[in-house]
Amino acid sequence: MLTDLSRQALTGLRALLVLTVVLGVGYPVLVWGVGQLLGDRAQGQPVRLDGEVVGSRLLGQHFEGEEWFRSRPSANDHDSLASAPSNLGPSNTDLLALIAQRRTEVAAVEGVDAADVPADALTASGSGLDPHISPAYAALQVPRVAAARDLDESVVRALVADATVGRGLGFLGEPGVNVLELNLALDRAAPR
Amino acid sequence: MGDHVAGLLQIAALVLLLALVHVPLGDHMARVYTSTTHLRAERALYRLSGVDPRAEQSPKAYALSVVGFSLVGVVVLMAILMGQAHLPLSRELDGMGWAMAFNTAASFVANTNWQSYGGESTLGFAAQMGGLAVQNFLSAAVGMAVAVALVRGFVRVRTGTLGNFWVDLTRGTVRILLPIALLGAVLLMAGGVVQTFSDTPMTTLAGHGQVLTGGPVASQEAIKELGTNGGGFFNANSAHPFENPSGHTNLLQVLLMLLIPVSLTRTLGTMLGNRRQGLAVLGAMGVLMAVSLAVMTAGEAGARSQAAQAAGAAMEGKETRFGEWASALFGMVSTGTSTGAVNAAHDSFTPVGGGGSLVNMMLGEISPGGVGSGIYGILVMAVVAVFVAGLMVGRTPELLGKKIGARQMTYVALYTLTTPVLVLVGTGAAIARDATPEAMGNPGGHGFSEVLYAYTSAANNNGSAFGGITVTSDFFQITLALAMLLGRLVPIVLVLLLAGSLAEQGKVPATAGTLPTHRPIFVGLLVGVIVILTGLTYFPALSLGPIAEALA
Numbered sequence: 001m002l003t004d005l006s007r008q009a010l011t012g013l014r015a016l017l018v019l020t021v022v023l024g025v026g027y028p029v030l031v032w033g034v035g036q037l038l039g040d041r042a043q044g045q046p047v048r049l050d051g052e053v054v055g056s057r058l059l060g061q062h063f064e065g066e067e068w069f070r071s072r073p074s075a076n077d078h079d080s081l082a083s084a085p086s087n088l089g090p091s092n093t094d095l096l097a098l099i100a101q102r103r104t105e106v107a108a109v110e111g112v113d114a115a116d117v118p119a120d121a122l123t124a125s126g127s128g129l130d131p132h133i134s135p136a137y138a139a140l141q142v143p144r145v146a147a148a149r150d151l152d153e154s155v156v157r158a159l160v161a162d163a164t165v166g167r168g169l170g171f172l173g174e175p176g177v178n179v180l181e182l183n184l185a186l187d188r189a190a191p192r
Numbered sequence: 193m194g195d196h197v198a199g200l201l202q203i204a205a206l207v208l209l210l211a212l213v214h215v216p217l218g219d220h221m222a223r224v225y226t227s228t229t230h231l232r233a234e235r236a237l238y239r240l241s242g243v244d245p246r247a248e249q250s251p252k253a254y255a256l257s258v259v260g261f262s263l264v265g266v267v268v269l270m271a272i273l274m275g276q277a278h279l280p281l282s283r284e285l286d287g288m289g290w291a292m293a294f295n296t297a298a299s300f301v302a303n304t305n306w307q308s309y310g311g312e313s314t315l316g317f318a319a320q321m322g323g324l325a326v327q328n329f330l331s332a333a334v335g336m337a338v339a340v341a342l343v344r345g346f347v348r349v350r351t352g353t354l355g356n357f358w359v360d361l362t363r364g365t366v367r368i369l370l371p372i373a374l375l376g377a378v379l380l381m382a383g384g385v386v387q388t389f390s391d392t393p394m395t396t397l398a399g400h401g402q403v404l405t406g407g408p409v410a411s412q413e414a415i416k417e418l419g420t421n422g423g424g425f426f427n428a429n430s431a432h433p434f435e436n437p438s439g440h441t442n443l444l445q446v447l448l449m450l451l452i453p454v455s456l457t458r459t460l461g462t463m464l465g466n467r468r469q470g471l472a473v474l475g476a477m478g479v480l481m482a483v484s485l486a487v488m489t490a491g492e493a494g495a496r497s498q499a500a501q502a503a504g505a506a507m508e509g510k511e512t513r514f515g516e517w518a519s520a521l522f523g524m525v526s527t528g529t530s531t532g533a534v535n536a537a538h539d540s541f542t543p544v545g546g547g548g549s550l551v552n553m554m555l556g557e558i559s560p561g562g563v564g565s566g567i568y569g570i571l572v573m574a575v576v577a578v579f580v581a582g583l584m585v586g587r588t589p590e591l592l593g594k595k596i597g598a599r600q601m602t603y604v605a606l607y608t609l610t611t612p613v614l615v616l617v618g619t620g621a622a623i624a625r626d627a628t629p630e631a632m633g634n635p636g637g638h639g640f641s642e643v644l645y646a647y648t649s650a651a652n653n654n655g656s657a658f659g660g661i662t663v664t665s666d667f668f669q670i671t672l673a674l675a676m677l678l679g680r681l682v683p684i685v686l687v688l689l690l691a692g693s694l695a696e697q698g699k700v701p702a703t704a705g706t707l708p709t710h711r712p713i714f715v716g717l718l719v720g721v722i723v724i725l726t727g728l729t730y731f732p733a734l735s736l737g738p739i740a741e742a743l744a
Binding site for chain 2: 001004005006007008009011012013014015016018019020022023024025027028030031032034035038041042043044045046049052053054055056058059060061062063064065068072078079080081082083084085086087088089090091092093095096099100118119120122123124125126127128129130131132133134165167168169170171172173174176180183184187
């Protein structure tokens with residue numbers, strides 16, 4: 001039986017090597033070739049400012065300071081080389097403490113009632129790189145950012161609407177506001 | 193539109209797409225495995241690998257081929273992972289240590305894709321596409337080959353052969369997986385999934401450093417879901433925006449996971465010449481899926497946990513663009529299909545949602561299970577069901593015209609014992625160690641759930657995790673690798689021996705006393721047997737973990 005096994009294993013080795021060329025080189029290179037026809041679509045959708053890449057439309061970034069819309073809490077400080085959630089369990093007291101602490105902080109920063117802070121502002125995302133915030137969290141931040149940028153709130157609200165992505169086909173997933181796009185638009189409307 | 197309506201529409205769209213696709217795809221797969229002609233590309237592959245495609249194999253030879261191919265796969269993949277620094281596109285990363293390389297190689301060969309490493313920080317592009325993605329294809333093709341061999345056992349009469357493993361492997365890869373993966377990868381790229389061969393360092397708008405990580409992601413993502421493998425290119429898996437950028441790509445990924453397992457029920461019916469039998473099997477899978485999805489969605493969308501109540505919604509570990517409904521759907525499908533990909537942190541799911549994931553795996557990955565493994569898994573349970581029915585009426589049980597005797601029941605009993613033994617012994621051994629509490633990412637019952645989840649996921653070849661647990665110690669790397677390999681290969685060998693024992697028999701004509709296995713009453717019996725067997729096996733373990741947590 002061992003000789004049978006080693007004979008089959010030898011056949012397997014030959015098959016594996018041949019198939020590795022097809023599936024491990026040919027296939028991804030072919031897909032890459034098709035991707036080249038799609039413009040920036042499959043290139044991570046880089047966002048450029050004065051010719052320099054300043055981010056990806058798809059990757060959340062860290063923003064602090066009065067003049068920015070903030071991203072959701074990130075368990076890895078938006079490190080794209082270590083994407084990760086917090087993995088804190090649903091009854092972990094550390095998580096409950098974090099949520100309470102974030103609620104107090106966000107309420108203070110935005111000058112709103114603690115009960116009005118939406119869930120996405122209190123919880124870390126699945127990747128640590130969530131590019132979106134909920135429309136509710138964006139609306140909460142409008143007065144602060146408008147004041148810091150010396151803009152009319154209605155102008156900022158219009159920018160938020162422009163940066164809002166609805167559900168796919170009207171029913172796939174959830175709506176979100178792209179924070180990087182929104183902050184870029186703010187920079188264009190009212191340079192820092 | 194409210195969350196509920198959108199969430200329900202999402203499920204309806206998925207069901208509709210599957211209803212449309214499973215008939216033509218299922219029939220295509222039946223033709224692939226019964227055709228007598230070879231494509232020119234296939235002939236070239238056979239010549240290069242030294243395979244005679246006309247040779248029929250005995251069950252023993254077929255099993256030795258599977259085992260030999262898998263062991264070679266482990267060795268070659270270990271070599272790639274440990275030596276990746278010498279490969280091109282290595283991103284200047286060092287090779288993996290032997291324990292992590294063994295664990296990872298076992299994991300991808302066993303169609304599990306349990307990951308004790310983070311892709312973007314550990315692996316170069318050559319190791320991802322030339323090592324891991326290759327096994328994503330081949331381990332899936334192996335699963336389908338074994339399923340087809342079992343179906344042949346029911347179809348064939350008085351023969352000692354089950355087909356040719358190398359032919360089944362090649363055809364499954366060339367005619368089924370590769371074309372669909374190619375289409376899937378292009379659609380994913382159109383939806384924004386990345387396919388490059390370089391990383392781009394940059395300074396963000398607010399002046400922080402960040403890397404626009406690249407890689408052959410779309411090509412790997414497509415086969416990761418289609419082959420029910422589940423291993424993420426990035427650590428965050430399908431929660432990462434480069435793997436799964438939108439609601440569109442999320443639905444596509446869920447569809448890809450279900451595509452082959454669901455369509456194989458049609459293949460089964462077509463190959464048996466009994467389409468209603470395929471529908472009955474699909475019915476049993478559908479009942480289990482529907483109940484699980486309802487329970488998990490109720491947990492997540494209903495915010496049934498302390499943290500979710502404190503935050504106002506169960507959004508910890510979830511992405512804004514998916515929300516609770518699409519995360520629960522993805523989680524159910526991923527754990528029900530043995531894929532193990534995640535678009536949200538299962539460790540942070542509510543007790544009901546996380547417990548649902550755990551139970552999906554404990555069912556033995558048959559709702560609808562992995563590519564191939566779901567079909568052979570549920571056929572084994574169907575044997576148990578006719579056996580139980582036979583005991584009740586005192587008649588020799590038969591299934592699809594084949595008598596189920598002592599020999600068949602021996603194989604089936606060993607099959608049903610294998611994974612529970614691996615799960616419970618593995619969990620018990622880990623819990624008995626002094627070092628294990630240190631490895632847990634959460635306190636109390638949830639920490640126990642992390643360990644139970646790890647061995648359940650490994651032995652059932654799922655690969656998802658309660659990711660808070662640290663599994664990089666040699667103990668976890670080796671025991672989980674063994675659970676994956678044994679949980680894969682022992683059931684496969686038993687299934688092939690069962691198939692051989694069935695192929696040897698003649699057909700028993702159906703009589704008035706034969707239990708019809710294509711009617712709703714049998715679907716009910718089958719679901720009942722699956723649920724009772726799982727409950728009896730795992731209830732004590734579950735009650736220490738998610739049940740205790742849900743009641744707390």
